[in-house]
Amino acid sequence: AQSVTQPDIHITVSEGASLELRCNYSYGATPYLFWYVQSPGQGLQLLLKYFSGDTLVQGIKGFEAEFKRSQSSFNLRKPSVHWSDAAEYFCAVGAPNAGKSTFGDGTTLTVKP
Amino acid sequence: SAVISQKPSRDICQRGTSLTIQCQVDSQVTMMFWYRQQPGQSLTLIATANQGSEATYESGFVIDKFPISRPNLTFSTLTVSNMSPEDSSIYLCSVEISNAGGEQFFGPGTRLTVL
Numbered sequence: 111a112q113s114v115t116q117p118d119i120h121i122t123v124s125e126g127a128s129l130e131l132r133c134n135y136s137y138g139a140t141p142y143l144f145w146y147v148q149s150p151g152q153g154l155q156l157l158l159k160y161f162s163g164d165t166l167v168q169g170i171k172g173f174e175a176e177f178k179r180s181q182s183s184f185n186l187r188k189p190s191v192h193w194s195d196a197a198e199y200f201c202a203v204g205a206p207n208a209g210k211s212t213f214g215d216g217t218t219l220t221v222k223p
Numbered sequence: 224s225a226v227i228s229q230k231p232s233r234d235i236c237q238r239g240t241s242l243t244i245q246c247q248v249d250s251q252v253t254m255m256f257w258y259r260q261q262p263g264q265s266l267t268l269i270a271t272a273n274q275g276s277e278a279t280y281e282s283g284f285v286i287d288k289f290p291i292s293r294p295n296l297t298f299s300t301l302t303v304s305n306m307s308p309e310d311s312s313i314y315l316c317s318v319e320i321s322n323a324g325g326e327q328f329f330g331p332g333t334r335l336t337v338l
Contacts, residue, residue, distance in 0.1 A: 142325045153227075153315060153329040154266075161325070200265065204325055211327060215265040 112137045112203050114214035122220040123191050131186040131217050133201030143184040144202040144211060145175055154200065160184065171195070196221045225250050225318050227330035235336045236306055243302045244333045246316030251296035256327070257289070258315040266315065272299050306337045 113136045123129050135141055142161050146154040158169025165177040175186045184201060198218050204211030226249040236242050246255065253273060258266040269289055270278045278291040292300045303310050316330040 144326065146329075153331040154317075154327075155329075156326050159326055202327075211325065213266045 112141075112212045114201050114203050114212050116199075116201055116214035116217050118217045119215070120218045120220070122222060124222045125193050126190050129186075129188045129191045129195070129219070131199050131201075131219070133184045133186065133214060134182050135184060135201070135203045136182065137203050141184075141203045142211075143175075143177060144204070145169065145173070145184075145186050146200045146202060146213075147171075148198040148200065148216075150197070157186070157199075191219075191221055193221045193223065195219060225252060225320055225328040227316055227318060227328055229314075229316055229330040229333050231333060232331065233334040233336075235338060237338055238307055240306055241302055241304045242306065242335060243300050244314055244316075244335075246299045246301070246330055248297045248318055250320070252318040252320055253296070254319045255293065255299045256317040256319070257291065257299075257301045258317060260313040260315060260332070262312070269301070269314075303335065306335075308337045311335055311337045 115134045117132050144159045145157040147157050148154045157173045158167050158175055160167045160177045168174050173188050175184055177184050198216045200216045201214040202211040228247045230245045255272045257269040259269055260266050268281050269284045270280045272278045272291045272293040274293050274296050288304055290302045313332040313334050315332045317327045319327050
């Protein structure tokens with residue numbers, strides 16, 4: 111069975127500082143990995159996804175993530191956080207047309223001025 | 224991509240009543256999903272609703288409590304029946320588009336409060 115672990119429930123960073131959100135997964139085959147963001151009162155929006163190829167993927171809003179098979183990780187990074195990045199971030203693992211991606215518990219990001 | 228709308232956006236309901244949530248997609252999709260997101264928690268899949276077949280429910284969710292309709296490729300409804308305060312959650316509709324590489328598109332959610 112597939113599973114996703116986001117070890118950090120809540121992270122606080124200062125505006126302009128760098129950010130890394132951790133994600134570890136368990137999946138029986140080559141995973142399809144996703145990061146979604148949920149701003150307050152909003153639905154989820156895809157930040158980026160990894161299927162194959164280059165293990166460093168670029169997403170929207172200046173985010174990137176690196177797939178490390180040896181560590182079963184897919185950590186999300188941003189070099190300089192903006193106040194508007196404050197939101198809930200979800201890592202997910204799945205496969206196309208298989209439905210039901212499995213979501214992690216989420217990490218709440220707070221940005222200090 | 225897909226644009227998804229949900230109605231209502233929020234509601235406050237009395238214990239014992241039922242609420243039907245509508246999900247409308249701007250394109251035809253095969254796979255639609257209903258999730259529940261309880262306060263401060265992650266998404267929990269309730270069921271998968273494919274057009275032309277019965278919905279498939281996840282462990283812990285039953286059709287009598289969460290009946291789902293999927294009359295066509297752009298629309299679905301989820302009913303929360305005989306509600307209790309424990310049903311207070313955000314309910315999210317989601318779709319997967321076959322050429323989007325597994326990416327799911329989410330509606331804005333329906334925030335339900337049961338008194």
